[in-house]
Structures are given as C-alpha cells and as structure tokens.
Amino acid sequence: MRRHSLWATHLLLSTTCLVMLVPFYWLLKTSLTGENLFSYPPALLPDNPHIFYYVDAWYSIPFVRYLLNSVVVSAIVIVANIIFNAMAGYALTMDFKGKRVVILLLLSCMMVPYQATVVPAYLLTKELGLLNSHLGMALPLMSTIVCIFMFKASFAAVPRSLIDSARIDGVPEWQIIFRIMLPLSQSAIATNVVLAFTWSWNSFLWPLIILRDDNMQTLPLGLANFLSVVEDTSGALYAFCIMVLIPGLVIFLLAQKQFIQGLTTGATKG
Amino acid sequence: MTVKFGIGNKRLRESTLIWFLLFPSLAVFLLYRILPLAWNGVLSLQFWSMYKPPRFAGLYHYKELFLYDDVFRQSLWNTLLFMVGSPIGIALGLMIALLVNRPIFGRNIYRTIIFMSFPVMTVATGVIWLWLFSEKTGLINYFLMYIGLIDHSQPFLEDFNLALPSIVLVSIWQVVGLYMIIILTGLQNIPPSIYQAAKIDGANSWQQFWLITFPLLRPSIFLCLIIGIINSFNAFDLVYVMTGGGPGHATELLITYIYKTAFTLARFDYAAAITVINFSLFLALTWLVNRMSGGNAGAVETN
Numbered sequence: 001m002r003r004h005s006l007w008a009t010h011l012l013l014s015t016t017c018l019v020m021l022v023p024f025y026w027l028l029k030t031s032l033t034g035e036n037l038f039s040y041p042p043a044l045l046p047d048n049p050h051i052f053y054y055v056d057a058w059y060s061i062p063f064v065r066y067l068l069n070s071v072v073v074s075a076i077v078i079v080a081n082i083i084f085n086a087m088a089g090y091a092l093t094m095d096f097k098g099k100r101v102v103i104l105l106l107l108s109c110m111m112v113p114y115q116a117t118v119v120p121a122y123l124l125t126k127e128l129g130l131l132n133s134h135l136g137m138a139l140p141l142m143s144t145i146v147c148i149f150m151f152k153a154s155f156a157a158v159p160r161s162l163i164d165s166a167r168i169d170g171v172p173e174w175q176i177i178f179r180i181m182l183p184l185s186q187s188a189i190a191t192n193v194v195l196a197f198t199w200s201w202n203s204f205l206w207p208l209i210i211l212r213d214d215n216m217q218t219l220p221l222g223l224a225n226f227l228s229v230v231e232d233t234s235g236a237l238y239a240f241c242i243m244v245l246i247p248g249l250v251i252f253l254l255a256q257k258q259f260i261q262g263l264t265t266g267a268t269k270g
Numbered sequence: 271m272t273v274k275f276g277i278g279n280k281r282l283r284e285s286t287l288i289w290f291l292l293f294p295s296l297a298v299f300l301l302y303r304i305l306p307l308a309w310n311g312v313l314s315l316q317f318w319s320m321y322k323p324p325r326f327a328g329l330y331h332y333k334e335l336f337l338y339d340d341v342f343r344q345s346l347w348n349t350l351l352f353m354v355g356s357p358i359g360i361a362l363g364l365m366i367a368l369l370v371n372r373p374i375f376g377r378n379i380y381r382t383i384i385f386m387s388f389p390v391m392t393v394a395t396g397v398i399w400l401w402l403f404s405e406k407t408g409l410i411n412y413f414l415m416y417i418g419l420i421d422h423s424q425p426f427l428e429d430f431n432l433a434l435p436s437i438v439l440v441s442i443w444q445v446v447g448l449y450m451i452i453i454l455t456g457l458q459n460i461p462p463s464i465y466q467a468a469k470i471d472g473a474n475s476w477q478q479f480w481l482i483t484f485p486l487l488r489p490s491i492f493l494c495l496i497i498g499i500i501n502s503f504n505a506f507d508l509v510y511v512m513t514g515g516g517p518g519h520a521t522e523l524l525i526t527y528i529y530k531t532a533f534t535l536a537r538f539d540y541a542a543a544i545t546v547i548n549f550s551l552f553l554a555l556t557w558l559v560n561r562m563s564g565g566n567a568g569a570v571e572t573n
Contacts, residue, residue: 117302117306118532120306248391249386
C-alpha cells in the first residue's frame with residue numbers, strides 16, 4: 001500500500017474513533033468535575049477531579065437495590081437461556097415427526113420483534129400474576145432462537161460415533177448431554193451468555209411496562225427515573241450513568257469475540 | 271411381535287424426550303410471540319376495557335387511526351423517516367469496514383473502539399447525548415460555534431425540525447459499529463483469488479469495488495437494512511429518554527405512541543390497532559428488502 005494512502009486510512013479511522021469515544025470521555029469528565037455544568041466555554045481537560053458526585057449519587061439513589069434487581073433478572077435470563085436453548089438445540093439434532101414444523105415456527109418467531117407484542121404481552125403477564133416480579137421481567141427473554149440454532153450446529157459437529165458408542169455402553173441420555181455434548185460446545189455457551197446478558201441488562205421497555213413498584217426497578221429504569229427527577233444539570237446523574245455503564249463495558253471487553261460471533265451468526269435479535 | 275413392540279416403545283420414549291427438550295423454548299415463544307400476536311389482532315377489533323367484557327368493534331379503531339388521528343400519521347411518518355436514516359448509517363459502516371479491512375497497524379483496536387457503542391445501554395446513551403446536545407452547555411453547540419458553522423446555540427432537541435434528525439444521528443452513532451462488523455464479516459468471506467484475477471485483467475480499484483466487492487456484499491448489506499428496520503422499534507429507549515416524543519409530536523415514533531396509548535391512556539384496544547399497523551409495516555419492508563437481496567437476507571444457517 002502506498003504511504004500516503006496508509007496515513008489517510010489512519011487519519012480517517014482515528015477521527016471516527018474520536019467521534020465514538022468523545023461522548024464517553026465527556027461523560028466521564030463531567031462526572032468527575034461537573035465544571036462545564038456551570039462554566040462556559042467548556043474545558044477540554046478535567047480540572048480538579050473529585051468523586052463528590054459519585055458519593056452524591058450513591059446516597060441519593062438506592063443503587064445497590066437497582067443493581068441487585070438487574071443482576072437477578074440477568075442471572076435468571078442467562079441460566080434459562082443456556083438450559084432451554086441447549087435442550088432445544090439438542091432435540092433439533094435428532095430426527096422426529098414435526099421437525100420441519102418446529103423449525104419453521106422458530107424461524108417465523110424470529111420475524112416477530114417482541115416490541116410488536118407488548119400490549120397483549122402485558123395483559124398476559126397480568127393474567128399470569130407476574131407483574132412487578134423478576135420472573136415476569138425475565139420470562140420473554142428466556143429463550144433465544146439464534147442461540148438454539150447455534151447449539152444445534154455445535155451439537156451436530158460432535159462426532160456421531162462418539163454418541164453412539166456412549167449409548168451402546170448404556171450411558172443415560174442426560175449424561176450424554178452433560179458429560180459429552182456441553183463440554184464440546186463451550187463457544188456456543190459463551191456466546192449465549194454474553195448475548196443474554198446484554199439483552200437483559202439493557203432491557204428497558206419491558207420492565208418499564210410491567211413494573212409499578214419502586215423496589216423492583218432495574219438499572220436502566222433507575223437511570224431514566226433519576227433523569228426525570230434531577231434534570232440534566234446534576235453531576236450525580238453523570239456519575240450514576242458511569243456506574244451503570246461499567247459492568248456492561250467490562251463484560252463486552254472481556255468477551256468481545258463471543259459477542260461479535262453471536263451477532264454475526266444471527267444478527268437480528270431472536 | 272415382541273421385537274416390533276420393543277421398537278415402538280423406544281420410538282415413543284425418544285419422541286417424548288424430544289418434545290420434553292423442546293417444551294421450555296417453545297412455551298416461551300408461544301407465550302410471548304405467537305399468542306400475543308394473535309391476541310393483538312383480536313384486541314384491535316374489540317372495544318376493550320379493564321372493567322367490562324370486550325365487545326366486537328370491527329374496524330372502528332382503524333377508521334379512527336386513518337381518518338382522525340393526526341398524531342398517528344405524524345408518528346408513522348417519523349418512523350419511516352427514522353428508517354431512512356439507516357442507509358446513511360450502513361454507508362458509513364461500509365466505508366469504515368473497508369478501512370479496517372486493510373492490513374494496517376492497530377486495526378483490531380479501531381474495530382473494538384468503533385463497535386463499543388453498540389452494546390452500551392441505550393438509556394445511558396440517551397443521557398450522554400442529551401447532555402452533548404444541551405443548548406446552553408452542550409459540547410456539540412460549542413464545537414459547531416467554534417468551527418463557525420452556527421453563530422448562536424441551537425436547541426437541537428427542542429426544535430421541531432432538528433429533534434428527529436438529532437435522534438437519528440444518535441441512533442446511527444450507536445449502531446454503526448454493528449453495521450461495520452457485519453459488513454466486515456462479508457468482506458472476509460470474499461475469496462482473494464477473485465481480486466487477483468481482476469487485477470490480472472487490469473481492473474482498477476474503483477472497478478474492483480463496484481464490480482466485485484459491492485455485489486458480493488449484497489447479503490451483508492441487506493442484513494444491515496433489516497437491522498435498521500428493527501432498530502426503529504428499539505429506538506423507544508432513546509426517544510423516551512431524550513425527548514419523550516416531543517416537541518409536540520416531532521419525535522413520536524409508532525412504538526412510543528403505542529406505549530403512551532396503552533400504558534398512560536389505558537386504551538389497549540387502540541394501541542393494539544397501531545401495533546398491527548406497525549407490525550405490517552415491518553413485515554412489508556422486510557419482505558421488500560428480502561426480495562431485493564435475492565431471498566435470503568438474514569437467514570440463519572439451520573443445517
């Protein structure tokens with residue numbers, strides 16, 4: 001590649017990265033100084049950073065409660081996703097009557113964004129008595145079609161002879177799943193964990209609809225609520241924002257590969 | 271006879287096991303996809319109230335929607351405008367993908383940074399950009415005045431004409447990394463031998479792009495288009511946090527209007543009718559995109 005074209009590439013990409021990073025930087029800077037809440041023109045570098053706003057946020061928001069609710073919902077979603085998707089994926093590796101119908105059903109369910117069904121889904125959840133509950137928040141996210149097909153693909157890649165010989169040796173079916181299949185499909189599991197975490201962690205509309213109780217609020221709801229209470233000129237809002245962002249960003253940076261793999265296999269939310 | 275019976279018994283046991291394995295996932299999808307979809311259709315044809323049994327309403331709600339409801343028309347239009355923003359994002363994603371596909375130093379770092387905004391909580395993204403767009407102290411106003419593009423602060427999110435484009439911009443900022451990754455995967459699937467052959471035939475890089483890269487990227491690009499369509503549903507979080515649908519109804523999308531109608535006005539039947547329109551729009555556009563791409567955009571490999 002010619003030299004000047006190389007530099008042009010770096011220049012364009014650095015500019016793009018700058019545009020992607022500046023919002024995060026600005027958020028961090030405001031949460032540490034709060035100076036440009038009041039001063040103009042805004043300073044580019046943080047002057048006298050302090051953690052006052054974090055302390056402020058900590059005491060004015062039941063952060064631990066929000067965090068706990070978010071963690072509980074995400075934990076339910078992740079565990080349910082792995083178990084249910086692995087089960088369904090395993091079933092789909094076998095031949096049975098009605099398999100075509102099941103696959104067709106799953107593929108057409110992919111075409112239904114859950115946002116398109118919120119109104120009756122709310123009424124349904126009410127009938128089930130799950131309004132205002134962790135289970136109610138988790139239930140619609142408990143299985144993901146993309147991940148079912150991922151499990152199916154990784155189970156199908158396990159050599160048939162291995163399973164057959166296990167069966168001949170009289171190993172029960174559930175042990176075949178736990179001792180042979182699951183250890184061999186670690187990448188599908190990892191991808192599933194990361195995707196399920198992101199979707200449940202960031203989920204906003206559904207909890208907004210089914211929660212009435214302040215004690216049940218998750219982090220995104222807490223953040224939106226706090227915004228409506230304090231307006232956008234409080235440093236504590238931005239400190240809270242940083243506290244909310246960190247877990248998601250850490251998980252993303254740690255599991256980037258699985259995340260990207262999952263998104264490019266299915267890409268649409270199942 | 272006994273042998274036959276034995277096989278039948280084994281078959282039965284196996285199929286019981288299979289349906290037992292499928293049951294939890296199918297139950298979730300039946301409960302939260304199929305059943306609500308059907309119920310939604312029925313609900314849109316009813317007069318529904320919390321306290322009375324529902325009555326059949328025919329097309330009453332649809333009539334109201336199309337003949338009398340200006341907010342509905344506005345939010346339908348806004349949703350379409352919002353979707354129009356996605357090709358811009360995809361074009362950007364394509365350009366970035368072409369750049370980070372080059373063998374340059376640090377391209378993985380570039381990819382990570384550009385993709386990082388996608389998994390970030392949308393509500394937090396809304397809060398950050400609300401702050402950047404702020405009229406008095408916002409960085410964007412400051413920057414635009416600094417480079418001399420505007421001579422006084424613009425109230426981006428309170429302005430009828432600027433509010434929706436501002437939100438579209440934020441949405442592009444958030445999703446461009448995903449477009450990049452999808453197109454990048456497409457790029458990496460193009461066999462390099464094609465380019466070598468083209469070079470031997472004397473094709474310049476411009477011709478290589480339009481005659482090889484772009485046509486072969488078609489499935490990835492159409493997949494991005496479908497994501498763009500779905501994104502107009504997910505934009506609820508951004509609109510809710512940044513403008514609440516305002517000023518007036520300048521940033522009202524169908525999904526926010528559905529939310530308001532159902533959960534603040536308790537008009538579930540009417541909200542169901544809007545949902546039917548929204549879903550039909552989604553299906554029609556997806557079908558269109560799918561046809562244009564040759565029939566398998568967004569297909570998951572099931573085998």
